[in-house]
Amino acid sequence: MKITVTAAEPKDNTLEAKLTVAAADVDAAIKKAYKDIANKYRFQGFRKGKAPRPVIDGLVGKDNVLAQASEDVLNEATPLMLDELDVVPVGQPTYGDEPVLVSEGADYEVTAKISLRPDCELESYDAPEINMPPAEVTDAEVAEQLETLMNYHATYEDAGEDFAAAQGDMLTLDIENVENGEDLAGTDRPFMIGSSTVPAAFNDAIKGMKVGETKDVEIAVEGHDHTDAEGNVEHHEGKTVKVKVTLKSAKKQVVPELDDEFAKKAFGYDTVDALKDALKEEIAEDKKQQLPNIKETRVIEKVAEALKLDELPQDYVKQVFDEIAQDFLGQLQRQGLTLDAWLSARKIQISDFLDDLNAQAAERARQSLALDALAKKLSLEVTEKDVRKEFEDAGVKDVDASMKEFKEAGRMPAVRETVKRSKAVDWLVENAKVTEVDEIAERRAAREAAKDAE
Structure with a gap:
């Protein structure tokens, strides 16, 4: 397809371009539209695909045929126009409220409006300053990895009298809703301190609790935007959550001691x-x-x-x-x-x-x-x-x-x-x-x- 594109400078993130399609390509699209319709429908007295244009015009409507040809022309020309302009649109280009129909034997001219991303600036174009982990392995990195491995071998023992809930401990909680705490409330809820399924402030609030203790917990939950299944964004305001927490039972995390014997037994290394x-x-x-x-x-x-x-x-x-x-x-x-x-x-x-x-x-x-x-x-x-x-x-x-x-x-x-x-x-x-x-x-x-x- 042969096209010509002329465009003005973008304004308000919109590019306006005049698209012209050569008459020969227009005629080819009209011919194809008639052929497609002739093959799609049965016209009495004519074999499939053999109905002449006047018959099709009389039964289908010439404007409907030209509308299909116009759509075909735009579908083929639009990607070529975008390539010619070298732009990536936001959404699809539009061609006005009323469709412009092709005419046989004439160039097809239409004005496209193309939405673009905003042309932005930066506060500074200097090379950024960033922190990076050391290129060499550090003692802390080895210790962290070792700690992770050892936690896989942790066991849980019933809490003793001197127990105070800490990171990694397994608890059974009764949580009574006082205000806005429906999502947390429940009876005999299993819970591990450090869980990411609850606000960090809740984890912090129950650290140090003892078995049988009841505590009033109040935490602030920040507001957030929520997107529903249809893509609509709703803003949820922040709120204060109040609950009454009772620690019914607990199992304390016990990590085994790492020595040469355990290293060999658990990981296959002599030391x-x-x-x-x-x-x-x-x-x-x-x-x-x-x-x-x-x-x-x-x-x-x-x-x-x-x-x-x-x-x-x-x-x-x-x-x-x-x-x-x-x-x-x-x-x-x-x-x-x-x-x-x-x-x-x-x-x-x-x-x-x-x-x-x-x-x-x-x-x-x-x-x-x-x-x-x-x-x-x-x-x-x-x-x-x-x-x-x-x-x-x-x-x-x-x-x-x-x-x-x-x-x-x-x-x-x-x-x-x-x-x-x-x-x-x-x-x-x-x-x-x-x-x-x-x-x-x-x-x-x-x-x-x-x-x-x-």
Whole structure:
């Protein structure tokens, strides 16, 4: 199809473009529309597919035929227009409230309105400053891994008289709702201190309780946005939750002592030092894989914080939301799972799942806009060689055929956009100012300080 596109400068995140389709392509679309209708319906006195145009015009209506041809022309021309303009629209382009019909023997001219993402700025275009875990394995990292392994071998013993509920202990609770505590209330509720299924403040409130003790607990729950199954976002105000908690019974977590005998029996190493050396090697290997990804994630998060934008455009967030959801559902389908089965297996409510997905979409939208702003500031360009490499790296068998398919579908601008953002990320990674911080050591120290405070 031969098209001509002229466009003005975008205004208010909308690009207006005049699209012209050559008369020869219009005539071909009209001919195809008549043929399709002739094959689709039976016209009395004529064999299927053989009804002449006047008969079809009289029974179906000429305007209806031209409407179908117009739709076919736009369906084919729109991707080519997007490729010509090199834009990734938010939603689909629109062509006015009233459809413009094609005319035989004449060029087809129509004005398209294309919604775009906002052209944003950053507070600063300087290379970001980030903290990173040390490249070398630290004692704290080995200790943390060792602690995790030992917790797998923990047992639970009935609490003694000197028991005070602490992290990891298994409790049986009666929780009476006093105010806004319906979700927590219940009788003989099994509970492990440290559970992520309740607010952190609730965990903190019941630490130190003794068997038989009853305690009034009051915690503040922050407000949040909730997305329902139809994608509608509702804001839930923060509230104060009041419950009466009784600790009915408890089992104290007991972690076995680690010595050479236990190291051999449980992990197959002759000594504790040999076990630690093995863990150190494993952590070192993991770091080779993880640190580059951690660095990339942190520089992207950092540049997103610098985005100058009061409010994210909801139509763009919705588009990102749909992309994430479709990708996730595709992964489930490839695994032979349904969303309901996946949620049920993980005991996740659909409302919580949608809230999490919406938060992901908002953050990804913010990051994308920030990377676009940086790429523009750095004047990053995408060459044909870059695009070809993108297809090659994706393992495409026939690169030329795939590139042709993407171009005809109007998806090539999105590929160029991805390459440009990748170049912006590469610049961030290369130029970021890094401070090494043993975050695990800091976290362990904070935990110990909290225990001492109790």
